[in-house]
Amino acid sequence: MSPRAAWRLESLGFAKVYDYVAGKLDWMAAGLPTEGTNAQRPRAGQVARADVPTCGLGEGLGAVRDRVRGQGWDAVVVVNDERVVLGLLRSKELAQDSGLTIEQAMRPGPSTFRPFVAIAEMARFMTEHDLDSSPITTSDGRLVGLLLRSDAVRESQTE
Amino acid sequence: MPVEIDRQEVRRLLERGAQLVEVLPSSEYDEDHLPGAVNVPLRRIDGQVAALLDQNRPVIVYCWDAA
Numbered sequence: 001m002s003p004r005a006a007w008r009l010e011s012l013g014f015a016k017v018y019d020y021v022a023g024k025l026d027w028m029a030a031g032l033p034t035e036g037t038n039a040q041r042p043r044a045g046q047v048a049r050a051d052v053p054t055c056g057l058g059e060g061l062g063a064v065r066d067r068v069r070g071q072g073w074d075a076v077v078v079v080n081d082e083r084v085v086l087g088l089l090r091s092k093e094l095a096q097d098s099g100l101t102i103e104q105a106m107r108p109g110p111s112t113f114r115p116f117v118a119i120a121e122m123a124r125f126m127t128e129h130d131l132d133s134s135p136i137t138t139s140d141g142r143l144v145g146l147l148l149r150s151d152a153v154r155e156s157q158t159e
Numbered sequence: 160m161p162v163e164i165d166r167q168e169v170r171r172l173l174e175r176g177a178q179l180v181e182v183l184p185s186s187e188y189d190e191d192h193l194p195g196a197v198n199v200p201l202r203r204i205d206g207q208v209a210a211l212l213d214q215n216r217p218v219i220v221y222c223w224d225a226a
Contacts, residue, residue: 001201001222005182006161008204014214017161020169020221024181027193027221030166036191116191 028116029139042155044122045115048136048145054079057086061105062098075133077143078106084141085112090132112137115144122147123156169219177217193221
């Protein structure tokens with residue numbers, strides 16, 4: 001649709017016309033702000049906990065578990081140097097043999113969700129699929145935070 | 160000829176005073192739009208648009224996605 005609009009504007013005499021082809025979806029997936037009636041409704045990216053602990057593939061599970069639990073968490077997100085999500089360890093994975101590496105112990109390629117998804121939708125999905133937590137990422141896979149189901153359900157009930 | 164741009168270029172152009180135009184129907188614009196965007200649905204782009212927009216400033220159009 002936007003290419004036709006761009007050409008039409010040009011035909012009307014506009015000399016500097018640009019087409020943001022990836023559009024609103026790309027903007028919102030990057031977690032950037034919007035205006036409108038939905039802007040005040042909580043979304044996954046706002047409720048997700050940005051302080052979730054992270055670790056790298058090569059770390060040892062025992063040390064990571066101690067660190068994570070010492071911070072009061074029972075989950076850790078595996079990221080690379082660009083904060084791209086590579087894996088996830090929830091309580092079940094964290095409870096494995098301390099001698100494993102994170103790469104061996106993690107749940108690889110976890111399902112991720114974009115920051116603009118409505119919190120009510122997230123609460124419903126996480127409840128239906130029995131997910132305690134879900135990583136929220138930008139469209140290029142970078143970690144925004146970890147959304148806890150308990151947070152999602154609570155926020156959705158206050159809408 | 161219109162130039163295709165990405166998100167980074169959108170932000171750069173906005174800093175330089177570009178105008179943002181969402182060409183989706185007004186119901187979709189009302190729910191969510193980029194900050195500062197005006198709504199001119201595709202079917203309503205005509206000569207009157209020239210009066211709403213500044214022809215001397217860059218114009219960025221967008222819809223939902225590339226599909």
